[in-house]
Amino acid sequence: MKRRDFLRNTALVSGAYLIPAFLKPFEALAMNDLTGFKNLVIIQLSGGNDGLNTVIPYGNDVYYQKRKTIAVNPTDLIKLDDMQGLNPNLAALKELYDQGWMSIINSVGYPNPDRSHFRSMDIWQTGSEANQFLSTGWIGRYLDSNCQTCKNPYTAIEVDDTLSLAMKGLTKKGIAVQDPNKLFQTTREPFFKDMVHAHQDHLNEDNLGYLYKTMIETYSSADYIQKTAKTYQVKADYPATGLGNQLKTVSKFINSGLQTRVYYVSLSGFDTHTGQQAQQGRQLKIYADAVAAFIKDLKQTDKLDDTLVMTFSEFGRRVEQNASNGTDHGTANNVLIYGGKLKKAGIYNPAPDLVNLNQGDLQYQVDFRDVYATVLDKWLDVNNSQILNKQFAGLDFV
Amino acid sequence: MNNFKQIKHLYARAAFGIRFEDLHDHEHWSVKKAVKKLFKASEVNEPLLAIDENIDLRYRLNQMEETRKQIQQDRNQQEKKLNTAWIERMGTTDAQLREKLTLFWHNHFACNIGNSLYAQQLNNVERKNALGNFKTLVLEVSKTPAMLQFLNNQQNQKGHPNENFARELMELFTLGRGNYTEDDIKQSARAFTGWAFDRNGEFTFRPRVHDEGEKTFFGKTANFCGEDIIDTILARKECASFISKKLYRYLVNDTIDENHVKQMADVFYNSNYEIKPLLEYIFTADWFYEDKNIGNLIKSPVELLVGLNRQFYISYQNPDVLIQFQRALGQLLFRPPNVAGWAGGRNWIDSSSLMYRMKIPSIILNAGLIEFEGKANPEDEAYLAATRKQQLNVIKRVQAQPDWTKFMADIPKNTSNDEIARFMLEPVANNLEIKEASQINDIKTLVIQLVSTPEYQLC
Numbered sequence: 001m002k003r004r005d006f007l008r009n010t011a012l013v014s015g016a017y018l019i020p021a022f023l024k025p026f027e028a029l030a031m032n033d034l035t036g037f038k039n040l041v042i043i044q045l046s047g048g049n050d051g052l053n054t055v056i057p058y059g060n061d062v063y064y065q066k067r068k069t070i071a072v073n074p075t076d077l078i079k080l081d082d083m084q085g086l087n088p089n090l091a092a093l094k095e096l097y098d099q100g101w102m103s104i105i106n107s108v109g110y111p112n113p114d115r116s117h118f119r120s121m122d123i124w125q126t127g128s129e130a131n132q133f134l135s136t137g138w139i140g141r142y143l144d145s146n147c148q149t150c151k152n153p154y155t156a157i158e159v160d161d162t163l164s165l166a167m168k169g170l171t172k173k174g175i176a177v178q179d180p181n182k183l184f185q186t187t188r189e190p191f192f193k194d195m196v197h198a199h200q201d202h203l204n205e206d207n208l209g210y211l212y213k214t215m216i217e218t219y220s221s222a223d224y225i226q227k228t229a230k231t232y233q234v235k236a237d238y239p240a241t242g243l244g245n246q247l248k249t250v251s252k253f254i255n256s257g258l259q260t261r262v263y264y265v266s267l268s269g270f271d272t273h274t275g276q277q278a279q280q281g282r283q284l285k286i287y288a289d290a291v292a293a294f295i296k297d298l299k300q301t302d303k304l305d306d307t308l309v310m311t312f313s314e315f316g317r318r319v320e321q322n323a324s325n326g327t328d329h330g331t332a333n334n335v336l337i338y339g340g341k342l343k344k345a346g347i348y349n350p351a352p353d354l355v356n357l358n359q360g361d362l363q364y365q366v367d368f369r370d371v372y373a374t375v376l377d378k379w380l381d382v383n384n385s386q387i388l389n390k391q392f393a394g395l396d397f398v
Numbered sequence: 399m400n401n402f403k404q405i406k407h408l409y410a411r412a413a414f415g416i417r418f419e420d421l422h423d424h425e426h427w428s429v430k431k432a433v434k435k436l437f438k439a440s441e442v443n444e445p446l447l448a449i450d451e452n453i454d455l456r457y458r459l460n461q462m463e464e465t466r467k468q469i470q471q472d473r474n475q476q477e478k479k480l481n482t483a484w485i486e487r488m489g490t491t492d493a494q495l496r497e498k499l500t501l502f503w504h505n506h507f508a509c510n511i512g513n514s515l516y517a518q519q520l521n522n523v524e525r526k527n528a529l530g531n532f533k534t535l536v537l538e539v540s541k542t543p544a545m546l547q548f549l550n551n552q553q554n555q556k557g558h559p560n561e562n563f564a565r566e567l568m569e570l571f572t573l574g575r576g577n578y579t580e581d582d583i584k585q586s587a588r589a590f591t592g593w594a595f596d597r598n599g600e601f602t603f604r605p606r607v608h609d610e611g612e613k614t615f616f617g618k619t620a621n622f623c624g625e626d627i628i629d630t631i632l633a634r635k636e637c638a639s640f641i642s643k644k645l646y647r648y649l650v651n652d653t654i655d656e657n658h659v660k661q662m663a664d665v666f667y668n669s670n671y672e673i674k675p676l677l678e679y680i681f682t683a684d685w686f687y688e689d690k691n692i693g694n695l696i697k698s699p700v701e702l703l704v705g706l707n708r709q710f711y712i713s714y715q716n717p718d719v720l721i722q723f724q725r726a727l728g729q730l731l732f733r734p735p736n737v738a739g740w741a742g743g744r745n746w747i748d749s750s751s752l753m754y755r756m757k758i759p760s761i762i763l764n765a766g767l768i769e770f771e772g773k774a775n776p777e778d779e780a781y782l783a784a785t786r787k788q789q790l791n792v793i794k795r796v797q798a799q800p801d802w803t804k805f806m807a808d809i810p811k812n813t814s815n816d817e818i819a820r821f822m823l824e825p826v827a828n829n830l831e832i833k834e835a836s837q838i839n840d841i842k843t844l845v846i847q848l849v850s851t852p853e854y855q856l857c
Contacts, residue, residue, distance in 0.1 A: 190778035211852035218749035323558030
């Protein structure tokens with residue numbers, strides 16, 4: 001063994017090098033300091049969820065005229081007011097709604113809507129205009145903004161195997177963690193630790209530099225996440241579904257006091273061009289059961305007041321159904337918000353206008369970036385114009 | 399003349415990497431000769447024939463729950479069989495260029511369906527035309543049951559057009575965004591009404607549901623059929639540019655050089671979309687061998703696994719493990735995340751996938767052990783001791799056999815550690831590993847370390 005290595009490895013024993021210096025102050029924070037530490041949980045429904053069969057405008061005859069075979073009967077749905085009701089597969093959400101923990105924002109979209117999954121998902125994830133191509137996500141830019149608590153990759157965690165564009169900033173990005181223990185164990189490999197240490201100063205902008213940078217960030221985060229998360233066991237029951245497991249992991253992270261502000265999870269299977277009722281019904285049930293378990297769990301552990309949950313999809317679907325008992329790609333959609341401290345619970349704004357359409361599609365009433373702006377200003381404590389590249393007025397749901 | 403660097407680069411991009419003995423043999427070839435040999439070896443087109451039953455035909459009304467379960471199990475088995483058959487093919491075939499391009503088209507015409515027979519059929523269409531003519535390829539892909547089903551063209555009927563296929567045809571397969579209008583989509587969808595497939599998985603045209611009316615497409619009005627639409631699209635230069643750009647990202651660099659792409663598009667367009675001249679042009683261009691284009695592409699998970707399999711002659715007793723690796727790394731063949739396929743490049747890399755990528759080679763080659771000399775650290779020692787204790791379990795679970803004897807025999811006597819490192823890693827050698835490599839006595843340890851680096855993720 002070389003002397004240089006020996007010295008280096010001796011330094012390693014203390015574990016000190018794993019934690020970059022700038023992390024220290026946060027490590028030192030006691031649990032008490034964490035009260036009031038607000039979390040945002042984003043749930044992405046991929047494929048373009050049909051909002052009109054999620055929160056159903058049953059009080060509008062046009063809905064039944066345009067959806068002859070896939071409309072939900074008034075007798076089957078869960079009525080919220082005399083205009084809108086929930087898809088019966090969302091039964092688990094009724095309790096949250098009645099408790100004032102849920103808010104429904106109707107007709108959320110953007111000008112000149114794009115009907116391609118990828119493009120529209122990119123628009124939502126980057127917070128761009130329809131004709132603007134951004135390579136950073138809105139949460140990623142929040143990380144870039146250097147807010148007091150967003151210096152570390154674990155400030156934004158995606159409970160998944162891969163990281164979404166929404167979580168990637170220019171200089172910082174979130175971290176994808178499906179299983180914190182597994183990630184931590186891989187980082188214990190002596191050969192890897194040696195490389196991490198040896199390459200701290202050799203980072204270029206090319207792909208090799210990118211790989212090393214990712215590796216170094218992984219090291220500083222994996223250690224912290226693992227050590228913190230293992231201090232808490234989730235007591236509540238969650239449905240045994242992918243989304244259920246993801247939200248259970250988020251609960252573990254939140255309750256263990258992880259210094260993470262944004263969590264990101266997703267559920268796919270909403271691209272219902274054919275046989276929509278069965279397919280969307282299955283996915284909605286998975287969604288509602290997991291969310292209800294999560295919200296009630298957080299209520300039990302006293303974290304609901306510090307948590308805001310937002311559900312979105314890249315677009316809604318066309319008002320008129322197609323010939324194969326499905327719906328084609330559409331535009332504006334509802335965004336669902338949950339939390340213990342909502343300023344305006346229930347139905348936030350009027351039900352979608354099914355008559356004044358644009359090419360058969362809903363016209364948006366609320367820009368999705370006004371929803372983001374609200375979250376950024378009032379929940380994540382940064383000025384939204386810094387992240388969204390122009391000032392949005394925001395809404396009043398928190 | 400020694401073309402070590404060029405030949406190695408060519409094989410890293412046009413194939414899945416080169417073995418030591420082959421490089422030793424080919425390094426005195428000219429680039430032109432090497433390219434010619436690559437095409438020669440890929441002249442043969444051997445379809446994948448892993449699946450011979452259309453399981454969809456087994457379903458009946460009012461089937462017993464048990465029967466349905468059995469069908470589902472068999473369906474899963476078929477999927478694994480098809481997947482691993484292709485992985486094995488890529489890892490052993492001499493027609494490397496054909497498979498490499500088939501993998502490109504597999505991602506380009508991304509399709510994710512539950513019917514493995516149809517998936518195999520589409521894959522074979524892509525393989526057959528991989529180095530052929532792009533127009534033929536588009537047309538044949540458009541007529542496969544896999545694509546007709548995946549993009550809902552079975553439901554595309556007169557009076558109720560389903561636009562899914564028409565949209566993806568232009569957005570993803572041919573022109574790219576911004577080169578057509580929403581109206582072009584609506585009109586062309588009508589031209590594809592009636593394109594369908596029958597019970598036997600054969601393409602069939604159903605005149606009764608075909609819209610015979612006039613359609614206005616790219617400014618021309620006529621009673622266009624689907625073939626007319628594809629002709630019109632390919633007559634546009636934007637199509638040649640779009641494919642060239644995507645191929646550039648796959649074979650050359652993530653960062654587009656507009657000038658190089660333009661040259662490629664010209665060649666492609668002027669040859670009426672023949673793929674072979676385009677590839678020859680790329681592989682013999684001087685810029686292809688510039689330093690900035692060497693060792694700077696992030697291997698896809700499949701390229702990483704296949705590269706290992708080729709280099710170390712690995713055989714898998716338990717194919718399930720190949721599926722698990724693909725899942726963990728974020729690329730399961732035949733199961734792209736969406737119609738746009740895998741995004742590729744840096745999108746392959748995030749915290750967890752990078753750690754898996756660096757660990758998997760040692761799991762396959764050495765039951766998870768990466769020997770390391772820094773033994774003064776008790777934590778490290780404990781880790782390595784625990785890994786050694788686990789080795790039998792890893793072997794039992796992974797059941798993969800690399801042929802170390804053959805691998806070692808390929809390496810000429812007296813090859814220095816430095817040369818081995820330069821051979822194993824694509825990035826231009828100036829890194830610390832190489833310096834440190836010279837101090838390792840045991841070649842196997844050296845090789846395991848080399849394949850466990852970030853550098854090995856690049857090609």
